[in-house]
Amino acid sequence: MDNVENIKASAVNVAGEVVVVDAQGNERPLVSGESLAAGDMVIVGAEGSAELNLGKSETETVPADTAAVLEVDPNTGEIVLVLHSVGSEGLDVTDVQQAILAGQDPTEILEETAAGNTPPTRAGFSAFQSVDRTAEEVIARAGFDTAADDRVLDPYEQSVADALLPPSLYSVNDVRVSEGGLITFTVTRTGGTDSESIDFATSIAGGDSAEVDDFTANSGTLTFAAGVTTQTFTVQTAQDAIFEGDETFTVNLANPTNGGQIADGTGVGTIVDDGTGPGPFGPGPGPDNDTTSFSIGDMSISEGGLMTFTVTRTGDAAADQTIDFATSIEAGDNAEAGDFAGNSGTLTFAQGVTTQTFTVQTTQDAIFEGGETFTATLSNNSAGSSIADATATGTILDDGTGPGPFNPGPGSDDDTTEFSVDSVSISEGGLMTFTVTRTGDAEADQSVNFSTLIGAGDSAEAADFTNNSGTLTFATGVTTQTFTVQTTQDTQYEDDETFTVLLDTPTGGATIATATGTGTVN
Ligand SMILES: [Ca+2]
Ligand SMILES: [Ca+2]
Ligand SMILES: [Ca+2]
Ligand SMILES: [Ca+2]
Missing domain, CATH: 2.60.40.2030 (CalX-beta domain)
Structure with a gap:
């Protein structure tokens, strides 16, 4: 017991809703000019502020939405403020009173943060120096017995402490998997530290594209042991060889225990079968591609x-x-x-x-x-x-080699052309004209070579005619062409003399129907 009673503080200027809970758990409104003692907790509402004189050269201000405990720094003997942002949830004064009466250090009800001389801002809380201190020290200086056995409000101890902790907040993630893969959803708990549980279930919700056969429905309860922040459950997707595009289903969280709340209770499972999903998956190498x-x-x-x-x-x-x-x-x-x-x-x-x-x-x-x-x-x-x-x-x-069906008509079409040469007789010394005929027509020029020769059965001799050879060209629409052979006049009597004219080397898809003709000299 130091000279706590000698350390005096007072409210200089109070605005808005400001209350004080003293070390005995008594609540009173704080008014300007009122004295404060070590162990007092000053709670400033959303619109308020409290300017305090702590016996120093400058006053200090407790801003809105803040609770502050007046406490003696054991190292310096000076009075300091331990500040805590109340935030949008506010701070239930009754809870604070009960916690204090249950023997809890008021500074542990709040976040342990000590202010310097400068009035703190919320954003600046983390920069303040922490002060090591125990509940026994502070409450002893507050002037009353701290022995837990003397407290008569034990039934409050557990429930009040819990009520001051933030509730568990649960979220479930979205997962994309290759078709046939086992989806693992992760449920995350923040805030809570006790053993709690929450239910999960799969469904096909409005807007989902999956069908019942695309995955194996699953539901159950996830239990979070004390200190555990994540739990998982799995959904098996069904493999097939049919392209379905992305298919979705829904997982929902429900029924958190112990006052837990659901921050994000809906997860989307997406089954991918276009080769863009993650892999590997078991069994199989993944990713699945049914495109x-x-x-x-x-x-x-x-x-x-x-x-x-x-x-x-x-x-x-x-x-x-x-x-x-x-x-x-x-x-x-x-x-x-x-x-x-x-x-x-x-x-x-x-x-x-x-x-x-x-x-x-x-x-x-x-x-x-x-x-x-x-x-x-x-x-x-x-x-x-x-x-x-x-x-x-x-x-x-159109050369007779094509397949049917032929519509209209019986079968393979054949437009190929044919060349033929005729035979000619003439008196010795005359000019023979042979005619080459093309049967059929062609889109492009076709040609055929001609020549004269004395064949095995021919009776003419070389001197009896003048050899001729060349190429005849048939433009589109032309059906005949000619060439000539000059025969030789002599004074000897001879029987009919024969030689051969020959067609060869047709071009443009043409064929030769009659390749040879006979020239006969009478
Ligand atoms: Ca597949
Ligand atoms: Ca598929
Ligand atoms: Ca044709
Ligand atoms: Ca034809």
């Missing part, structure tokens, strides 16, 4: 036929997926606009459908054009899919 892939195959058909392109989807999707197609003549293609009827549109793949088709009608004519190509292109595929092969070549065949 689909589209491809289109090349196609050829006989001219005039209806060409059917097949678009293949690898993988399946829960919702319809679409992809656009269009035909065009690209660089490198040799078809022309008239060779087929362009087509474009959208193909829809419902769940379970792996192929879709579209058709292109090709144009029939009698002109040999060889293989003509155009391009079919895929684009604008649905989300959750990719295009593995976006282009196909359509080839129109």
